[in-house]
Amino acid sequence: MKTCLVVDDSKVIRKVARHILETLDFTVSEACDGREALQACMASMPDVILLDWNMPVMSGMDFLRALREADVPRRAKVVFCTTENGMAYIRAAIEAGADEYVMKPFDRETLESKLQIVGMA
């Protein structure tokens, strides 16, 4: 089974994402900020990470940079979630190592199509 780590400080978003991902046959785990997510990845790297941008403690961008600098055996796909649709944000995230992005609020079809793009659905 494919694994997905949902990283978001919103419990509601995590719950919605989990529900969608489980219908797509993912085994889902959750983290509520970047630091928690980094610890989870070091313990067990998921296949794909759904990553929020704005979070307390450690932002999605800081997490992404740390993840891409970390010495890990395999590279997780990262789909970052944003309410910002500015190209500057998207470009910065791609440069930092994101594979795709999805706008909030997302639905099942949108998320599935993004996961297909990164080869995960």
Ligand SMILES: [Mg+2]
């Ligand atoms: Mg947030």
